[in-house]
Structures are given as structure tokens and as C-alpha cells.
Amino acid sequence: MSVKATRVTLARHRTGTEPATDLLTSDRVQLPDPGLGQVLVRTTHVQVAAVMADLMLEHPNLPMAGYQLGAPVWGAAVGEVIAAGDGGLSVGTAVMHMKGWQDHVLAGPYEAFPVDPRLPEPYFAINQGVTAHHGMVDIARVREGDVVFVSGAAGGVGSLAGQVAKALGASRVIGSAGSAAKCIYLTEVLGYDAAINYRDGRVLADLREAAPEGVDVVFDTVGGEQFEAAVQAAAPGARLALCGALSGQLDDGPGAHPRLDVMTAIAKDLVILPFTTMHTPEQLQAWNSAYGSWLAEGALVYPHTLVSGGLQAAPVVLDELLAGTHRGNVLVQVAT
Numbered sequence: 119m120s121v122k123a124t125r126v127t128l129a130r131h132r133t134g135t136e137p138a139t140d141l142l143t144s145d146r147v148q149l150p151d152p153g154l155g156q157v158l159v160r161t162t163h164v165q166v167a168a169v170m171a172d173l174m175l176e177h178p179n180l181p182m183a184g185y186q187l188g189a190p191v192w193g194a195a196v197g198e199v200i201a202a203g204d205g206g207l208s209v210g211t212a213v214m215h216m217k218g219w220q221d222h223v224l225a226g227p228y229e230a231f232p233v234d235p236r237l238p239e240p241y242f243a244i245n246q247g248v249t250a251h252h253g254m255v256d257i258a259r260v261r262e263g264d265v266v267f268v269s270g271a272a273g274g275v276g277s278l279a280g281q282v283a284k285a286l287g288a289s290r291v292i293g294s295a296g297s298a299a300k301c302i303y304l305t306e307v308l309g310y311d312a313a314i315n316y317r318d319g320r321v322l323a324d325l326r327e328a329a330p331e332g333v334d335v336v337f338d339t340v341g342g343e344q345f346e347a348a349v350q351a352a353a354p355g356a357r358l359a360l361c362g363a364l365s366g367q368l369d370d371g372p373g374a375h376p377r378l379d380v381m382t383a384i385a386k387d388l389v390i391l392p393f394t395t396m397h398t399p400e401q402l403q404a405w406n407s408a409y410g411s412w413l414a415e416g417a418l419v420y421p422h423t424l425v426s427g428g429l430q431a432a433p434v435v436l437d438e439l440l441a442g443t444h445r446g447n448v449l450v451q452v453a454t
């Protein structure tokens with residue numbers, strides 16, 4: 119079986135804050151029949167994530183490949199095997215791949231992986247949990263009784279990071295987000311104990327109120343003012359896992375680049391830990407094992423926004439995500 123695939127591709131590199139819809143286009147290519155060990159996958163869902171805006175820069179300065187002109191936008195996606203060459207996965211298998219915004223893909227033996235059958239729906243496999251889990255377990259080393267602050271808590275990573283901390287035994291988890299509705303989502307759906315709307319302009323005061331004894335672990339996806347507040351509200355010996363810098367990536371205004379109060383960091387003996395998640399086999403295995411169990415036990419919900427509209431909706435959804443419209447892990451449904 120051979121099919122024509124529709125792909126969303128990069129037409130020009132980002133140079134500022136142009137909308138993704140201005141930078142992307144689409145094309146159609148004929149895919150050959152699957153050969154030895156290959157499968158033809160019909161994509162059903164694709165991921166939309168903040169990092170995609172950075173990957174559209176000509177020089178993203180990230181430990182991963184930027185998008186190439188004329189090439190499809192790569193990223194996590196799930197779908198179903200519809201044809202297979204000799205030795206390939208069986209037709210009908212639900213798989214995950216990283217070939218991104220394409221409605222059909224040809225995948226080799228190490229390019230499409232069966233989805234964990236414990237997941238309620240195959241698209242639950244699209245999530246930022248590897249980073250949330252690695253950051254909380256291996257970097258911040260959350261332990262029983264810790265008070266934890268997660269910035270960007272309603273985002274793809276943050277919406278899982280707080281839940282991971284709780285599952286690891288944190289006694290109190292505080293999150294920040296950019297609207298009252300997102301703060302309600304944090305406390306009523308994701309199990310956060312307190313939520314701070316950073317747009318109220320009282321981040322440090324609210325953090326001190328939410329954690330009067332200080333914060334033991336900071337999981338920062340935002341930087342800027344929120345990182346500076348976290349340093350002030352940190353308990354002695356606190357671990358600060360630095361995951362992202364959304365305020366610098368998405369908003370070049372004042373506060374995008376935080377200043378470290380070095381004397382406070384010294385006096386409190388703070389441990390500041392920037393990290394990159396390389397998605398090693400060990401990290402993937404550790405997260406997928408915990409995720410399946412925690413979902414089954416009800417210790418965790420899959421925080422996500424599922425948008426319909428097909429592949430052509432994906433660039434619009436990315437612009438909406440950057441503007442703060444969506445919450446959790448954001449997916450576009452490409453096919454049923």
C-alpha cells in the first residue's frame with residue numbers, strides 16, 4: 119500500500135515573535151511501500167509544545183535538532199500501523215513516533231514504538247512526563263515531606279511535575295500559572311495544594327504565604343521574576359531544578375533574564391541545578407513504568423487539551439499555546 123502524505127513544513131526561520139502560522143506551510147509527498155522492517159503509520163494525534171517555537175529559529179541553541187527549511191516539523195505523534203514490510207510491527211498496532219506533523223509516515227524499526235497497552239487511549243502517550251519525572255526524581259530528588267514549588271504549573275511539563283512530586287511524597291505542592299481559571303485547574307484537577315496567579319503581581323508575597331516555612335524544592339520552567347522569588351522563598355538547603363525559561367522564550371520584556379541574589383544563595387546553601395532531559399532509554403523506561411502505574415492507581419491524571427481540526431490546525435494551536443490559551447499537554451487530532 120502506498121499513500122500520499124500531507125506534511126506541515128518550515129517555510130522560513132523565526133527571527134522574532136512572528137506567529138507560527140506565518141512561518142509554516144504544507145506539502146504532499148508520495149510515500150513508497152514499506153520495506154523490510156518498516157511500517158506505514160496513519161497519524162491520529164500530534165503534539166504541540168512551546169519548544170517548537172525555539173526549534174523554528176535558525177540557530178536554536180538547544181541540545182536537539184532545529185527545524186530545517188522545507189522539512190516537516192518533527193515531534194511526538196501517535197497513530198496506527200496500516201501496512202508493514204517483512205519483520206515490521208503488525209497492522210493495527212498503536213504506535214508512537216517522533217516524525218511530527220505528518221498525517222502518514224514511513225517508519226523504520228527504531229522509529230515507531232508500540233504504545234503501552236495500559237494507557238486508556240493511545241494518545242495518552244503524548245506527554246512531557248519524561249522531563250517532569252527526571253527533574254523531580256533525578257535532579258531535585260524530591261523526598262517525603264518536601265514543600266515543592268512548580269512555576270508554569272499548568273503547562274505541559276508543569277502539569278505533570280506537580281503530580282509527580284505529590285506521588286513521590288511531597289507534603290505540599292504549590293504551582294503558578296497565568297490566569298485565575300488555570301489556578302483553579304491546578305488545585306481542583308491536578309491536586310496542587312495552592313496556586314499563584316503570577317499576573318496578580320505578588321509572586322513573592324503569595325509564595326511566602328503559601329509556604330511559610332520555605333520551599334524545599336523549586337521546579338522552574340519560567341525563570342524571570344518567578345525564579346528570583348523562589349530564591350527568596352527557598353528554605354535552607356533547597357534544591358532548584360531549572361527546567362525552562364518560558365518568560366525569556368516567549369516574552370522578551372523586563373524580567374525575562376533573572377538575576378541571582380548570590381548572597382542569599384550562599385547564606386541558604388542553595389543547590390541550583392539546570393538540567394536537560396536527553397530521553398535516555400533509562401529515563402523513558404522509568405517514566406513510562408511510573409506513568410502507567412500511577413494512572414491505573416488514580417494517583418495521577420493525564421493533564422491535556424485535545425484540539426480537533428486536523429493537521430492544518432496545528433500551527434494555529436501552537437500560537438494559541440504560546441499565548442497561554444491552552445493547558446496541560448496539547449494535542450491536535452489529525453484523524454479518528
Ligand SMILES: NC(=O)c1ccc[n+]([C@@H]2O[C@H](COP(=O)([O-])OP(=O)(O)OC[C@H]3O[C@@H](n4cnc5c(N)ncnc54)[C@H](OP(=O)(O)O)[C@@H]3O)[C@@H](O)[C@H]2O)c1
Binds near residue numbers: 368444
Ligand atoms: N530541561 C528540559 O529537558 C526540558 C524539556 C522539555 C521542556 N523544557 C522547557 O520547559 C518549559 C516548559 O515547557 P512546556 O512545553 O511545558 O511549555 P508550556 O508550559 O506548555 O508553555 C506554554 C505556557 O507558557 C506560559 N507562558 C507564556 N508566556 C509566559 C511568560 N512570559 N511567563 C510565564 N509563563 C508564560 C503560558 O502559561 P500561563 O498561562 O500559565 O502563563 C503558556 O500556556 C519550556 O521552557 C521548555 O522549553 C525543558
